[in-house]
Amino acid sequence: MSAITRDEVAHLARLSRLALSDEELDHYATQLDVIIGSVARVSEVAAEDVPPSSHALPLTNVFRPDEVRPCLTPEQALSGAPAVEDQRFRVPRILGEEA
Amino acid sequence: MTTTTTLMPYDEALERYEPVLGLETHVELGTASKMFCGCATTFGAAPNTQVCPVCLALPGALPVANEKAIESTIRIGLALNCSIASWCRFARKNYFYPDMPKNYQISQYDEPLCTDGYLDVEVDGTVVRVGIERVHLEEDTGKSTHVGGATGRIHGADYSIVDYNRAGIPLVEIVTKPIEGADRLAPEVARAYVTELRELMRALGVSDVRMEEGSLRCDVNVSLMPRGSSEWGTRTETKNVNSLRSVERAVRHEIERQAAILSEGGRIVQETRHFHEDTGTTTSGRSKEEAQDYRYFPEPDLVPIAPDPAWVAELKAALPELPSVRRKRLQQEWGVSDLDMQAMHNADAIDLVEATVAAGAPPADARKWWMGELARRANEAAVPLSDLRITPDQVARVCALVASGALNDKLARQVLEGVLEGEGTPDEVVASRGLQIVNDEGELSRIIDEVLAANADAADKVRGGKIAAVGALVGGVMKASRGKADAARARELILEKLGVSA
Ligand SMILES: [Zn+2]
Numbered sequence: 001m002s003a004i005t006r007d008e009v010a011h012l013a014r015l016s017r018l019a020l021s022d023e024e025l026d027h028y029a030t031q032l033d034v035i036i037g038s039v040a041r042v043s044e045v046a047a048e049d050v051p052p053s054s055h056a057l058p059l060t061n062v063f064r065p066d067e068v069r070p071c072l073t074p075e076q077a078l079s080g081a082p083a084v085e086d087q088r089f090r091v092p093r094i095l096g097e098e099a
Numbered sequence: 100m101t102t103t104t105t106l107m108p109y110d111e112a113l114e115r116y117e118p119v120l121g122l123e124t125h126v127e128l129g130t131a132s133k134m135f136c137g138c139a140t141t142f143g144a145a146p147n148t149q150v151c152p153v154c155l156a157l158p159g160a161l162p163v164a165n166e167k168a169i170e171s172t173i174r175i176g177l178a179l180n181c182s183i184a185s186w187c188r189f190a191r192k193n194y195f196y197p198d199m200p201k202n203y204q205i206s207q208y209d210e211p212l213c214t215d216g217y218l219d220v221e222v223d224g225t226v227v228r229v230g231i232e233r234v235h236l237e238e239d240t241g242k243s244t245h246v247g248g249a250t251g252r253i254h255g256a257d258y259s260i261v262d263y264n265r266a267g268i269p270l271v272e273i274v275t276k277p278i279e280g281a282d283r284l285a286p287e288v289a290r291a292y293v294t295e296l297r298e299l300m301r302a303l304g305v306s307d308v309r310m311e312e313g314s315l316r317c318d319v320n321v322s323l324m325p326r327g328s329s330e331w332g333t334r335t336e337t338k339n340v341n342s343l344r345s346v347e348r349a350v351r352h353e354i355e356r357q358a359a360i361l362s363e364g365g366r367i368v369q370e371t372r373h374f375h376e377d378t379g380t381t382t383s384g385r386s387k388e389e390a391q392d393y394r395y396f397p398e399p400d401l402v403p404i405a406p407d408p409a410w411v412a413e414l415k416a417a418l419p420e421l422p423s424v425r426r427k428r429l430q431q432e433w434g435v436s437d438l439d440m441q442a443m444h445n446a447d448a449i450d451l452v453e454a455t456v457a458a459g460a461p462p463a464d465a466r467k468w469w470m471g472e473l474a475r476r477a478n479e480a481a482v483p484l485s486d487l488r489i490t491p492d493q494v495a496r497v498c499a500l501v502a503s504g505a506l507n508d509k510l511a512r513q514v515l516e517g518v519l520e521g522e523g524t525p526d527e528v529v530a531s532r533g534l535q536i537v538n539d540e541g542e543l544s545r546i547i548d549e550v551l552a553a554n555a556d557a558a559d560k561v562r563g564g565k566i567a568a569v570g571a572l573v574g575g576v577m578k579a580s581r582g583k584a585d586a587a588r589a590r591e592l593i594l595e596k597l598g599v600s601a
Contacts, residue, residue, distance in 0.1 A: 011392075054188065055399065055402055057402065060404065061404060061405055062402050063165070064165060064166065065166055067131065067132060067137060068137055068139045069132070071150055072150055072151050073148075077155060085246075086260055087145065087147055087262075088147060088260035088261055089260065089262075089263070090259075091259050093257060093259070
């Protein structure tokens with residue numbers, strides 16, 4: 001029994017706006033299954049006395065004061081943009097025609 | 100968009116169904132810098148001039164939380180009677196949409212900073228306690244403009260252009276518990292809640308809460324259940340309702356729309372709807388993520404927040420007087436009725452009246468001018484009272500001039516008009532327009548003689564004992580003096596001249 005189904009991979013691909021071919025879906029489903037299985041083994045090793053953790057460092061409350069720092073110029077900010085219009089990032093159509 | 104919406108008249112809808120409300124309000128904090136980077140937050144800056152590697156998600160850039168934003172969120176939570184978490188984390192909300200360059204928004208999920216509070220609001224003299232489910236901190240998104248297509252909307256646009264100035268501005272989300280039992284006052288309760296919340300934010304000084312600039316935005320959830328049922332219906336969520344009036348209208352419209360569907364045996368679809376300011380109606384809109392599959396997980400780039408209880412206690416002790424408490428206090432000090440206080444509240448006049456009283460005017464006079472002549476002028480000009488070109492100090496000066504007998508009400512109105520038209524201070528307007536009450540008894544006496552001669556009939560009636568007829572004569576004197584006579588003194592002199600004792 002695999003840890004992730006091909007349908008779930010297809011769903012994740014759609015959420016990530018990735019167009020995957022049938023071959024790619026098969027390929028990633030197999031790979032992700034191995035990754036999830038490996039992570040699950042780490043969880044098995046963790047005993048009762050090991051609490052779940054999200055951060056490696058025992059730190060809390062790392063804040064910065066509310067002070068304005070220099071920004072990029074718009075030219076710098078947009079220098080890596082594939083397309084620019086009106087000093088804004090131009091992106092392809094987000095949603096198609098309404099159903 | 101092509102189907103017409105059937106509505107059930109509000110009264111009928113309320114006879115058959117009971118509404119349950121929920122409100123999600125987003126407040127942009129007024130910090131100088133963004134939530135996780137040092138970019139400025141100035142409203143209206145040229146596109147992409149307030150961006151940096153962190154808020155553009157350039158590789159390797161890491162966020163650091165803004166302490167002031169954390170502090171403001173805790174203060175909001177405390178003012179809303181919430182518990183403050185002793186330990187909590189930020190979470191990633193994953194979605195692929197170009198308004199966030201990271202492809203996720205840093206938010207909070209199952210560990211909000213503040214939980215379980217309430218806000219009391221007053222509607223029609225009744226206090227309604229609105230429960231607060233949670234208050235959490237997140238970052239605002241960039242602003243997209245959709246180009247091409249028929250409507251300028253996202254659907255069918257050819258492409259979009261994005262400005263990331265707003266991306267990363269600290270945003271506080273305040274979520275109510277379901278509001279039951281508001282019954283037919285539901286639209287008013289929703290509006291009163293957002294109004295009170297806005298004042299609270301202002302009193303705390305954490306946001307400029309300008310709905311028209313989007314620094315306070317509201318999503319309205321509405322569901323209906325048949326009378327006698329205790330099971331809630333399916334709810335809809337109307338997004339980005341951006342004025343107080345719209346909050347009320349959106350709730351009312353959803354009640355009428357849902358009631359019509361339910362009464363015909365239909366089902367309510369759980370969906371996001373868009374509010375249309377021009378028509379006061381809502382239409383179905385697909386959410387950008389059809390499956391609400393955001394795959395939240397703890398944000399690894401930010402360490403947990405663990406507010407020191409001593410710090411929280413300090414913030415609590417330093418909270419300003421809350422708006423509802425202040426209104427109660429002022430109402431007592433001024434000795435006005437609930438109704439008058441509510442009217443001042445609705446007109447946003449309380450601050451102005453308070454400042455005018457502080458400048459020396461009696462409360463009744465301050466209220467009279469702000470809620471009377473000045474409210475009328477503001478209404479005519481379709482601007483808020485506070486935008487009128489007159490200061491509370493100047494209104495207080497007009498009150499003083501009336502109290503000293505230098506002006507009567509009619510002249511005072513002309514003085515206010517002069518100040519509003521930029522002719523200078525009240526004293527300057529009095530001088531330049533020649534608006535002094537005629538205090539010269541000789542001058543007044545001469546005017547009265549003229550008026551009596553011209554109105555012999557009325558004068559005879561008064562002589563004959565019909566004291567009521569004196570009004571017309573006083574009116575004549577006021578007219579002849581172009582409003583500058585002291586009406587009370589004129590009346591006395593007229594009666595004296597006609598040999599009648601008042
Ligand atoms: Zn930035």
